[in-house]
Amino acid sequence: MIWNEMQIQLIVKISETGSFTKAGEELHMTQPAVSRIVASVESELGTKLIKRNRKNGLVFTDVGERILILFRNVLSELQKVDELIAAEQDLEIGKVHIGAYPTACTRFIPKIIRTMEEKHPGLEVKLSKGSYFFGHPFQKK
Numbered sequence: 001m002i003w004n005e006m007q008i009q010l011i012v013k014i015s016e017t018g019s020f021t022k023a024g025e026e027l028h029m030t031q032p033a034v035s036r037i038v039a040s041v042e043s044e045l046g047t048k049l050i051k052r053n054r055k056n057g058l059v060f061t062d063v064g065e066r067i068l069i070l071f072r073n074v075l076s077e078l079q080k081v082d083e084l085i086a087a088e089q090d091l092e093i094g095k096v097h098i099g100a101y102p103t104a105c106t107r108f109i110p111k112i113i114r115t116m117e118e119k120h121p122g123l124e125v126k127l128s129k130g131s132y133f134f135g136h137p138f139q140k141k
Contacts, residue, residue, distance in 0.1 A: 007077060008071045009039055010034060011049065015068050018058055086122060095124045 006027075013023040014034070024034040041047055049064035060068055079095075096116070098109060113125045 003074075004069065007037055008074055010037055011041065011068065012051065012071050012075060014038070014058065015060060020058070094113075095126065099128045 002015045010023060010027060013026055014020060017026065018040070020034045021031045023029075024031050027034075038090075039048060045061055047069075048061050049067060051059045051061060054060055087128070092101055098113070116125060
């Protein structure tokens with residue numbers, strides 16, 4: 001079996017979004033293309049990864065859940081390779097997740113993010129606003 005990173009990213013993105021269409025949009029693919037790729041991955045594996053259900057939407061099978069864990073690990077390791085190569089070239093890449101109160105999200109954080117992105121174009125910045133997050137699970141609104 002030969003996997004490519006795009007196929008792995010797609011399966012993981014489907015699990016995150018719960019939708020072929022949304023996953024496709026985020027990865028700049030059409031829904032039919034997403035369906036074809038999933039079908040080819042499932043065919044190559046010889047098993048279903050995702051059950052499509054009108055009542056529950058998309059549900060990963062038991063084996064699909066286990067493969068999903070492995071795919072997430074693969075993507076994490078590939079990210080480490082990218083970071084290692086970037087460090088070797090004196091570049092900084094990676095992901096930064098910022099959680100803040102709504103006021104900070106609109107007043108202070110956008111300027112900080114712009115500055116970070118200008119100085120480090122390889123960084124991916126994700127902003128989440130919530131009602132509280134120190135010492136508690138972060139609550140998105």
